[in-house]
Amino acid sequence: MADDAIANSPLALQPEALQRFLVLYGLLWSHGEVDHTAKEIARLRNARITDCGY
Amino acid sequence: MPDVTPAPGESEFDAVFGLRADLFDAYRDFEAVFWSHELLDAAILDACRARCAQLLRAAGAASEPVAADDPSSALAACLTVAEQFVIDPHCVTPEMREAVIAHVGDAGLVALVEALAVFDGFTRFRTLLGIAPEAASA
Numbered sequence: 001m002a003d004d005a006i007a008n009s010p011l012a013l014q015p016e017a018l019q020r021f022l023v024l025y026g027l028l029w030s031h032g033e034v035d036h037t038a039k040e041i042a043r044l045r046n047a048r049i050t051d052c053g054y
Numbered sequence: 055m056p057d058v059t060p061a062p063g064e065s066e067f068d069a070v071f072g073l074r075a076d077l078f079d080a081y082r083d084f085e086a087v088f089w090s091h092e093l094l095d096a097a098i099l100d101a102c103r104a105r106c107a108q109l110l111r112a113a114g115a116a117s118e119p120v121a122a123d124d125p126s127s128a129l130a131a132c133l134t135v136a137e138q139f140v141i142d143p144h145c146v147t148p149e150m151r152e153a154v155i156a157h158v159g160d161a162g163l164v165a166l167v168e169a170l171a172v173f174d175g176f177t178r179f180r181t182l183l184g185i186a187p188e189a190a191s192a
Contacts, residue, residue: 010164011164011168013160014093014161014164014168016091016093017084017088017091017093017165020080020083020084020087021168023080023083024077024080024081024083024084027076027077028077031076031077032074032077033074050143051144
């Protein structure tokens with residue numbers, strides 16, 4: 001996890017929360033009813049709407 | 055609301071999110087950590103959650119004002135960021151962030167913003183899916 005961009009972000013100041021967030025986020029992307037392409041398009045659309053640089 | 059019937063003692067939120075049990079378990083672990091590990095004062099967390107619900111016009115949101123009596127308090131600083139987070143996070147100023155850090159430190163600011171992401175996102179989740187409100191709990 002040390003080389004991960006998220007783990008090296010300010011989120012690492014709260015390791016207990018970060019650990020649990022990564023589990024949740026990982027499950028969201030690796031499992032589920034919605035296919036990966038649709039998730040990624042939704043993520044990009046959300047980032048554009050909210051003017052997010054990520 | 056999705057076509058689910060809550061079990062006795064189960065909330066609509068639990069029943070709906072329980073359709074994805076693996077995600078729900080991970081969500082509950084994440085959501086609870088703010089209180090179980092006392093990442094931020096519980097009263098501040100509760101107030102910020104209530105204020106987010108008001109701004110998002112969520113069903114069951116508190117009708118009475120959610121505000122700090124002392125404008126120089128940690129609660130006031132956190133509520134200011136909470137309000138701007140919901141309205142437009144691009145307009146959270148360095149001064150707003152510094153006011154929070156002055157009370158709870160950098161780690162406290164991170165905890166606040168993570169908690170706000172949960173409150174904002176899952177208030178919208180409830181609204182979009184038409185889930186009935188429930189009493190606030192830790």
